[in-house]
Amino acid sequence: QVQLEESGGGLVQPGGSLRLSCAASGIIFGAYNMGWYRQAPGKQRELVATISSGGSTNYVDSVKGRFTISRDNAKNTVYLQMISLKPEDTAVYYCNAELRSRNYWGQGTQVTVSS
Numbered sequence: 001q002v003q004l005e006e007s008g009g010g011l012v013q014p015g016g017s018l019r020l021s022c023a024a025s026g027i028i029f030g031a032y033n034m035g036w037y038r039q040a041p042g043k044q045r046e047l048v049a050t051i052s053s054g055g056s057t058n059y060v061d062s063v064k065g066r067f068t069i070s071r072d073n074a075k076n077t078v079y080l081q082m083i084s085l086k087p088e089d090t091a092v093y094y095c096n097a098e099l100r101s102r103n104y105w106g107q108g109t110q111v112t113v114s115s
Contacts, residue, residue, distance in 0.1 A: 002026035002104045004095045009109030012085055016113070020080040022095030022106055029076040032099045036069060036080045038091035038111075045094065049080060053099075062088075085113045 008020040020036065035050040049069040050058045057069055068081040078095065090113050095106035 002097070004097060004104055004106035006093065006095050006106045006109040009093060009111045011112045011114065013115050014085060014087060014113055016085050017081070017083045018085065018111060019082070020093055020095075020109060020111075022078045022080075024076045024078070024095075024097060027097055027099075027102075027104070029097075030073040032097040032102075034069075034071055034078040035096040035098065036078075037094045037096055038089075039094070039108075040088075040091040043091075048093070051078065082111075085111075087113045089113050 003025045005023045006020060008018060012018055031053055033050060033052045036048040037045050038048050039045040048060055048063055049067055051069045051071050059067060066084045071078045090111060092108040092110050094108045097104045
């Protein structure tokens with residue numbers, strides 16, 4: 001059974017930082033491309049960042065220079081370090097694992113940026 005368990009969300013003031021974690025089980029983690037997506041109220045889910053099985057990264061323009069995605073294959077975990085957070089970063093953040101036709105999602109973790 002595949003499980004992706006996100007953690008690390010919460011309430012933070014503008015300009016603050018958070019680190020999200022996603023622990024995976026039930027998959028050969030190192031073979032999967034991993035990603036973080038987010039969905040704000042009333043909006044579609046959007047890609048935030050991805051990291052390939054080989055370690056190549058990609059970011060949506062709005063988070064470049066502020067967010068960093070990384071992975072630890074020994075711990076089956078992918079991270080999203082977020083700094084300089086803005087109110088518009090408020091959303092539920094979802095972890096994704098993708099390999100060819102296989103696509104798995106976590107349950108999401110809420111990030112709220114507000115003073």
